[in-house]
Amino acid sequence: MKRHLLLSASLALGGLLMADALPAFAQSRAFISNERDHTMTVLDMDTLKVIETVKTGRRPRGITASPDGKLIYVCASDDNRVEVYDAKTLKLVKTLRSGPDPELFVLHPSGNPLYIANEDDNMVTVVNVENNDLIAEIPVGVEPEGMGISPDGKYMVNTSETTNMAHVVDTATNEIIENILVDSRPRIAEFSADGKQLWVSSEVGGTVSVIDPATWKIIKKISFKIPGVADDAIQPVGVRITKDGSKAFVALGPANRVAVINPKTLEVEKYLLVGQRVWQLGFTPDQKFLISTNGNSNDVSIIDVAAEKVTKSVTTGRAPWGVVVVP
Numbered sequence: 450m451k452r453h454l455l456l457s458a459s460l461a462l463g464g465l466l467m468a469d470a471l472p473a474f475a476q477s478r479a480f481i482s483n484e485r486d487h488t489m490t491v492l493d494m495d496t497l498k499v500i501e502t503v504k505t506g507r508r509p510r511g512i513t514a515s516p517d518g519k520l521i522y523v524c525a526s527d528d529n530r531v532e533v534y535d536a537k538t539l540k541l542v543k544t545l546r547s548g549p550d551p552e553l554f555v556l557h558p559s560g561n562p563l564y565i566a567n568e569d570d571n572m573v574t575v576v577n578v579e580n581n582d583l584i585a586e587i588p589v590g591v592e593p594e595g596m597g598i599s600p601d602g603k604y605m606v607n608t609s610e611t612t613n614m615a616h617v618v619d620t621a622t623n624e625i626i627e628n629i630l631v632d633s634r635p636r637i638a639e640f641s642a643d644g645k646q647l648w649v650s651s652e653v654g655g656t657v658s659v660i661d662p663a664t665w666k667i668i669k670k671i672s673f674k675i676p677g678v679a680d681d682a683i684q685p686v687g688v689r690i691t692k693d694g695s696k697a698f699v700a701l702g703p704a705n706r707v708a709v710i711n712p713k714t715l716e717v718e719k720y721l722l723v724g725q726r727v728w729q730l731g732f733t734p735d736q737k738f739l740i741s742t743n744g745n746s747n748d749v750s751i752i753d754v755a756a757e758k759v760t761k762s763v764t765t766g767r768a769p770w771g772v773v774v775v776p
Contacts, residue, residue: 477733478536479740479774480521481749482509483766489523490765491539494733494774497751497763503539506532510770511553511596516560518734518775522578524551524565531565531576536775545581548574553771555596555605557620564605566593573607575623585623589616597638597647599662608635608649615649615658617665627665631658639688646712650685650699657685657699659715669715671699678704687730689739696754698739700727707741707750709757721759723750731772742769 477494482505489503489512506525509532513522520542521534531545531554548567551574555564562584565574571591575584590609597606598620605618608631615638617627632654639648640662647660657671673683684702690712691697697710703726709719724743727750731740739752743762749769751761 477774477776479731479733479749479772480512480514480536481740481742481765481769482512482523482771483768484508484510484744484770485768486766488766489521489534490769492749492763492765494738497761499763499765501539502766503534506530511551511566512771512773513554513556514773514775515556516558521773521775522554522556522563524554524771526550526552526568531563533578543581545576545578546574546583547576548572548586552594553596555598557598558600558602564596564598564607566596566607568592568594571609573605573618587618587623587625589625590614590628595636595638595649597640599640600642600644604662606638606640606647606649608638610634610636610652613651613654615647615660629658629660629665629667631667632656632670636686637688639690641690641694641712642692643694646690648688648690648697650688652684652686652702655680655683655685657688657710671710671715671717673699673701673704673708673717675701675704675706675720678706686728687741689730689732691732691736691754696757698730698752700730700741702726702728705743707739707752719757721750721752721757723752723759724748724762728769729771731774733774734776740772740774742772744768744770 479492481490491501507527511524523532533542549569573587590612592610595608615629632651634653637650649658682703687700699708706720725745741750748762
């Protein structure tokens with residue numbers, strides 16, 4: 450009997466030690482900024498359950514992660530700052546300086562610096578994320594929003610909504626080297642993984658301009674037609690391209706659709722019905738799934754990338770805006 454109890458105790462202790470050895474939050478997690486609730490939803494991607502709702506600064510919009518997935522950066526737009534959270538503990542680590550009304554940002558591929566679009570002063574702020582030093586302020590067009598960076602980190606691209614331009618910045622000098630006129634109200638700039646294409650979505654123009662970074666010339670403007678949906682409801686915003694370059698996805702706003710596009714032919718192949726006013730998009734690290742934030746239905750849609758099919762919707766806070774997923 451004693452031997453049995455000792456064995457049971459030993460097994461129980463071994464189980465506890467094994468449990469203690471497991472890292473917290475080992476699964477992939479999605480972080481979703483909720484603009485109207487001033488919160489961030491944390492979603493377990495294995496169970497598709499909400500782990501936590503984190504209180505943030507006012508009007509969180511842009512959201513991204515450090516290259517190692519350990520830190521989550523959030524634009525607290527109405528507090529004029531960038532907040533940095535520990536991805537495991539979900540605690541606020543520090544805040545970073547910003548100009549007025551930061552909306553979107555992009556990290557250099559090395560993880561430093563951070564390039565921030567400040568909508569109210571027509572400026573891109575460049576900040577050292579380690580010591581919070583201001584590196585540069587780059588004057589751009591009116592109402593800057595979209596921020597993209599080339600895979601090699603040599604070029605940063607900002608879109609200005611009112612000037613209707615994509616501004617190409619040399620990151621070595623922080624100087625604009627090219628201004629590209631696109632259609633009305635450009636929102637997102639996204640490079641392909643091989644750096645051979647730059648996609649810029651124009652919300653009011655209803656198009657996506659595909660640009661050749663070798664010449665900074667527009668290769669093609671992709672337009673959209675959805676049966677039964679008015680043209681003015683088709684408003685391209687979020688853009689994501691798979692690493693292998695086989696598929697691109699574009700969020701179409703009040704059309705409540707995500708377009709599936711072939712990056713080689715630049716033709717629309719399919720439309721996926723998602724939630725209301727689909728805004729931004731984010732891949733899981735393995736790119737098996739894509740998440741769309743649906744601002745008016747207060748949820749996110751989970752898209753199976755290979756099957757090109759919406760598999761589930763998950764309720765978040767009010768007006769989910771941005772999304773990033775870390776391992």
